[in-house]
Amino acid sequence: MPARKVYLDHSATTPLAAEVYEAMKPFLQERFGNPNSLHSWGREARKAVDESRASIARLINAEPREVIITGGGSEADNLAIKGTAFALQGRGRHIITSAIEHHAVIDTCKWLEKQGFELTVLPVDETGMVSIADLDAAIREETILVTIMYANNEVGTIQPVREIVRTARAKGVRVHLDGVQAVGHIPVDVKDLDADLLTLSAHKMYGPKGVGALYVKRGVKLDPLVHGGGQEFGLRSGTENTAGIVGFGAAAELANRRLEEGAVEEESRLKDLLINGITDKIPNAHITGHPVERLPFHASVCFDYIEGESMLLRLDAAGIGASSGSACTSGSLEPSHVLLAMGIPHELAHGSLRLTLGKDTTEEDILYVLEILPKVVSDLRALSPLGKELS
Numbered sequence: 001m002p003a004r005k006v007y008l009d010h011s012a013t014t015p016l017a018a019e020v021y022e023a024m025k026p027f028l029q030e031r032f033g034n035p036n037s038l039h040s041w042g043r044e045a046r047k048a049v050d051e052s053r054a055s056i057a058r059l060i061n062a063e064p065r066e067v068i069i070t071g072g073g074s075e076a077d078n079l080a081i082k083g084t085a086f087a088l089q090g091r092g093r094h095i096i097t098s099a100i101e102h103h104a105v106i107d108t109c110k111w112l113e114k115q116g117f118e119l120t121v122l123p124v125d126e127t128g129m130v131s132i133a134d135l136d137a138a139i140r141e142e143t144i145l146v147t148i149m150y151a152n153n154e155v156g157t158i159q160p161v162r163e164i165v166r167t168a169r170a171k172g173v174r175v176h177l178d179g180v181q182a183v184g185h186i187p188v189d190v191k192d193l194d195a196d197l198l199t200l201s202a203h204k205m206y207g208p209k210g211v212g213a214l215y216v217k218r219g220v221k222l223d224p225l226v227h228g229g230g231q232e233f234g235l236r237s238g239t240e241n242t243a244g245i246v247g248f249g250a251a252a253e254l255a256n257r258r259l260e261e262g263a264v265e266e267e268s269r270l271k272d273l274l275i276n277g278i279t280d281k282i283p284n285a286h287i288t289g290h291p292v293e294r295l296p297f298h299a300s301v302c303f304d305y306i307e308g309e310s311m312l313l314r315l316d317a318a319g320i321g322a323s324s325g326s327a328c329t330s331g332s333l334e335p336s337h338v339l340l341a342m343g344i345p346h347e348l349a350h351g352s353l354r355l356t357l358g359k360d361t362t363e364e365d366i367l368y369v370l371e372i373l374p375k376v377v378s379d380l381r382a383l384s385p386l387g388k389e390l391s
């Protein structure tokens with residue numbers, strides 16, 4: 001048995017908060033009504049859905065009518081991108097995205113490319129940032145959508161979203177931001193940003209899995225992907241996942257409260273302790289992502305002469321849950337497209353490690369990781385002909 005269990009993979013998913021679970025429970029059992037029914041059971045469920053939608057809207061400073069509940073972040077990304085493509089194809093068929101998007105965005109764009117849409121994939125610099133000049137130059141008469149992530153899941157870099165929106169909007173182009181990693185963790189205000197579409201996911205902010213939302217600014221027209229009973233203002237048919245939506249609402253309330261109580265500062269402090277500890281204690285540790293413009297809970301690093309998977313297994317044996325960009329979701333051994341797009345060489349990208357903190361992470365947890373990780377790295381390097389002298 002490991003001395004301690006430390007979960008540092010909150011970018012993959014967060015635990016369900018106790019208060020979120022409590023809020024959901026009645027809707028899994030006695031409050032089972034269909035929100036579309038007219039009787040008291042239905043009205044009770046409808047009220048819960050409406051209140052939750054209002055909580056989610058408050059988190060991003062939107063109107064409740066602008067929040068479309070979906071079956072997760074991936075579905076919201078699909079709705080934003082395909083929904084725009086189908087609605088605006090009469091005006092143009094060109095879409096702009098970046099090289100470091102989540103697969104829910106990049107694969108959706110690539111699918112549209114096969115249907116005859118044109119795609120421009122913007123490069124990023126070595127910190128994972130897109131260039132506003134590149135974006136400006138890529139926009140053409142036929143451009144209908146710019147879809148760029150708010151913050152990256154693998155390296156934590158926060159994009160210059162305000163400038164991205166301003167640049168696209170100045171040329172009359174719609175903007176979608178994938179905010180899955182950002183919303184609930186840093187203040188996000190859609191009115192201030194003026195973005196058209198923003199993706200959210202409940203399970204990245206202590207809510208349940210399989211529930212997300214797309215913010216759709218009033219007046220922005222999308223074609224629905226799921227047709228049927230016309231729920232979600234006609235944009236996503238199907239009887240609502242009441243318990244999931246209530247959980248999302250409770251998670252949004254929790255996120256609002258945590259942001260007000262200074263969660264960003266506390267997570268940043270622990271993240272800095274971790275990053276500084278790693279660079280102090282481990283030679284040839286390359287922190288990836290932007291040094292300043294990064295998510296407050298996100299640390300990512302590449303180590304020379306190491307395989308990410310071996311590192312994960314050894315950390316897991318020591319009770320530490322982490323992830324590596326070298327292990328792609330499909331199980332392929334190709335290093336992450338994000339790290340490669342940032343110009344990180346293949347060999348180094350293979351030794352990537354992502355440690356993402358959460359609301360229950362303590363200083364003791366970080367100190368434990370700083371005790372275990374240097375030994376794991378040094379032991380693995382000792383097995384590598386090139387790494388021996390560093391171990």
Ligand SMILES: Cc1ncc(COP(=O)(O)O)c(C=O)c1O
Nearest residue numbers: 072073074102104153180181201
């Ligand atoms: C940036 C980003 N977008 C989209 C998603 C997909 O969200 P979901 O898991 O809710 O489908 C993720 C999940 O990892 C993500 O990190």
